[in-house]
Amino acid sequence: MVASPGSDNLTGLIVVFVLYMAMLVCAGLVGWWKQRKRMQKAKALESAEEELATQFLAGRSLGPFVTTMTMLASSFSGFTVVGIPNEAFLMGWTSLKWVALQVPIQAMWSGCGIRMRKASLCRNHQSPSDIVTDRFRSQVLRYTVVLFQVLPEILYLVVQLSAINQSFNTIFGVPTSNPAPVIIIGAIILGFEWLGGMNCVAYTDAIQAVVLLTIMLIFPIVFSVSFGGWVNLDPMTFPKPYFYQTPSAELQMNMWSTVFMSGISSYILPHYIQRVYAAESMNALKLGWCVGCIGPWALNLTGVYIGIMGVYVLAGQETIPTNAFGDIINAFMDTSMAGYIIGSFVFVGGMAAIMSTADSILIAISQLITTEVAYPMRPNASPHEINIVGKTVSFCTMAVSLLLTLFWKDGLSAIFSIIFAISAQCTPSVIVALFAHPSYPASDIHPWLLAASAWFGNALPRPAWDEPKVSRFGDVPLDPSLMWKMMEGVKEPFLDSYFIPLILLLLVTMLPLSGNGYPVLNDQGQLTSYPNLVAGMPDWAFAYTIIVGVLTLVVVHYISKIPNDLTGTAVSKEGQFSASLIILARHILNTRSEYDAPNEEAIRYRDQLVKGEDNIHVDEVDNLVENDALQEKVKVDDDLGVMTEEQPGAPLETDV
Numbered sequence: 303m304v305a306s307p308g309s310d311n312l313t314g315l316i317v318v319f320v321l322y323m324a325m326l327v328c329a330g331l332v333g334w335w336k337q338r339k340r341m342q343k344a345k346a347l348e349s350a351e352e353e354l355a356t357q358f359l360a361g362r363s364l365g366p367f368v369t370t371m372t373m374l375a376s377s378f379s380g381f382t383v384v385g386i387p388n389e390a391f392l393m394g395w396t397s398l399k400w401v402a403l404q405v406p407i408q409a410m411w412s413g414c415g416i417r418m419r420k421a422s423l424c425r426n427h428q429s430p431s432d433i434v435t436d437r438f439r440s441q442v443l444r445y446t447v448v449l450f451q452v453l454p455e456i457l458y459l460v461v462q463l464s465a466i467n468q469s470f471n472t473i474f475g476v477p478t479s480n481p482a483p484v485i486i487i488g489a490i491i492l493g494f495e496w497l498g499g500m501n502c503v504a505y506t507d508a509i510q511a512v513v514l515l516t517i518m519l520i521f522p523i524v525f526s527v528s529f530g531g532w533v534n535l536d537p538m539t540f541p542k543p544y545f546y547q548t549p550s551a552e553l554q555m556n557m558w559s560t561v562f563m564s565g566i567s568s569y570i571l572p573h574y575i576q577r578v579y580a581a582e583s584m585n586a587l588k589l590g591w592c593v594g595c596i597g598p599w600a601l602n603l604t605g606v607y608i609g610i611m612g613v614y615v616l617a618g619q620e621t622i623p624t625n626a627f628g629d630i631i632n633a634f635m636d637t638s639m640a641g642y643i644i645g646s647f648v649f650v651g652g653m654a655a656i657m658s659t660a661d662s663i664l665i666a667i668s669q670l671i672t673t674e675v676a677y678p679m680r681p682n683a684s685p686h687e688i689n690i691v692g693k694t695v696s697f698c699t700m701a702v703s704l705l706l707t708l709f710w711k712d713g714l715s716a717i718f719s720i721i722f723a724i725s726a727q728c729t730p731s732v733i734v735a736l737f738a739h740p741s742y743p744a745s746d747i748h749p750w751l752l753a754a755s756a757w758f759g760n761a762l763p764r765p766a767w768d769e770p771k772v773s774r775f776g777d778v779p780l781d782p783s784l785m786w787k788m789m790e791g792v793k794e795p796f797l798d799s800y801f802i803p804l805i806l807l808l809l810v811t812m813l814p815l816s817g818n819g820y821p822v823l824n825d826q827g828q829l830t831s832y833p834n835l836v837a838g839m840p841d842w843a844f845a846y847t848i849i850v851g852v853l854t855l856v857v858v859h860y861i862s863k864i865p866n867d868l869t870g871t872a873v874s875k876e877g878q879f880s881a882s883l884i885i886l887a888r889h890i891l892n893t894r895s896e897y898d899a900p901n902e903e904a905i906r907y908r909d910q911l912v913k914g915e916d917n918i919h920v921d922e923v924d925n926l927v928e929n930d931a932l933q934e935k936v937k938v939d940d941d942l943g944v945m946t947e948e949q950p951g952a953p954l955e956t957d958v
């Protein structure tokens with residue numbers, strides 16, 4: 303039976319929720335204002351591409367704080383606040399896998415993200431699938447990847463909407479069968495995305511991330527005052543003594559596979575790749591990746607704490623709660639005024655986690671379908687037409703996701719297993735696109751083999767219809783040789799001989815790998831002996847936590863070593879200069895007139911750099927060119943990334 307809040311609790315919840323929504327509206331208006339200024343620039347340039355970059359990538363100008371907060375808010379979803387406590391309520395300390403999960407995600411996101419970003423700046427990549435399109439030039443593989451990016455995103459959106467249905471309805475005493483709250487909040491999320499695109503999404507994410515972090519740091523302290531902590535639990539009288547047993551081999555494999563699969567698949571989700579492109583600098587991305595590694599210790603670990611302590615708090619209930627999180631928070635709010643206030647804000651923190659991820663997913667799906675399906679069909683479409691298509695896609699995506707939410711009854715963990723399985727299908731394509739080496743031709747796998755996920759040979763025919771339009775990426779193909787030349791002079795985590803073996807070693811050793819079902823349970827379901835505890839946790843869970851902590855420090859260390867400057871060198875090891883290796887500044891990116899038109903400004907820029915030069919290092923070409931065409935066409939503020947007559951030079955890759 304779901305515990306319903308009293309009238310006083312309900313009044314307080316409404317007040318807190320209204321205040322939270324008011325904060326979001328203010329952040330959304332700031333995002334809308336930023337969006338409006340950049341749209342004025344796009345209209346002055348008469349560039350549909352610039353409008354798309356503004357709508358979906360915030361003009362590639364998100365600063366360190368906003369980038370970090372939007373990355374954090376997008377990584378920690380409604381499952382963090384609702385799903386993890388519910389799973390921990392049922393499974394105990396095995397839910398610590400959700401603390402470990404984010405570390406390999408950030409490792410893969412940073413390791414692949416550095417190459418994605420460099421390619422995007424040199425090749426004008428904008429869509430999350432552009433790296434595959436440019437690298438393999440295959441329609442079959444391109445749309446295979448698009449499909450396997452869109453499907454898990456839709457399911458991920460269903461997770462967020464389901465979390466709204468579980469948390470909002472339970473906290474407010476509304477039957478979970480009532481769809482009105484999730485529909486209303488879904489409409490609000492859609493409205494923010496329509497209002498200001500990625501700018502609005504990012505600025506509301508920043509508010510949501512700050513709220514979420516603050517509340518989840520304070521909650522365990524106040525909660526422990528009322529109910530104690532893990533050290534106060536008695537394993538011999540605990541209502542679910544199996545929590546203290548060493549997990550079975552099956553559960554251990556589930557813990558490992560969840561962490562591993564999420565690590566190799568989550569970074570491929572479009573809303574992750576969008577942020578690699580949208581950040582104004584590598585410094586912003588590095589900060590976001592480091593905070594993403596540390597975040598689980600404040601967010602996911604708190605979720606595990608809520609779930610396990612909830613077994614003690616809700617002991618004696620006649621029925622098993624369908625949403626333990628809501629019942630635990632309601633019970634906590636009834637303890638004291640402090641519990642009432644913090645409990646209200648925990649609910650708001652949950653809504654922040656849910657809404658921030660939902661709007662990020664929504665705009666990612668909108669970009670993929672708009673730029674990869676609609677725009678190629680209408681390459682001469684006006685910016686207004688493309689904008690309408692994007693909003694229509696967002697509306698249809700939200701409608702479909704709401705329908706799936708209302709019919710899905712198998713819980714959030716079940717959806718996650720499907721998401722990881724689908725998105726992992728894109729991993730081979732992205733890894734080969736980024737890391738296939740020219741010295742090993744066999745590593746450059748045929749795109750149809752990647753699309754079919756089977757080995758048929760490396761000499762399949764390529765009909766003309768399989769070759770997409772790629773003029774927008776440049777006149778030189780992005781083959782393995784160019785990709786590796788592009789990264790010369792840039793320090794990468796994946797190329798460190800210790801990084802991957804160390805990560806794999808820690809992932810394996812974090813599991814107990816022995817002691818299946820110890821201590822054993824008697825016929826009454828009670829422990830036959832006292833378990834080994836450390837800080838109130840079973841010794842295997844404590845060891846798991848320590849190893850995850852070491853894993854976190856290792857990944858943060860390697861991320862910190864990534865250079866802030868990706869310019870590298872435009873001169874190969876053989877001493878040959880390549881203009882294709884020169885990073886393009888923001889004022890040159892996205893200046894094409896239509897879908898696949900060559901970037902004339904980029905061509906002119908590079909031609910001026912190489913004219914009369916035999917050997918040029920990219921560091922030496924900074925500020926050499928004044929883009930007269932753009933200066934004559936538009937003058938806008940510095941924060942839009944466009945040079946003016948008073949500002950003749952602009953950095954190729956800014957870290958401001």
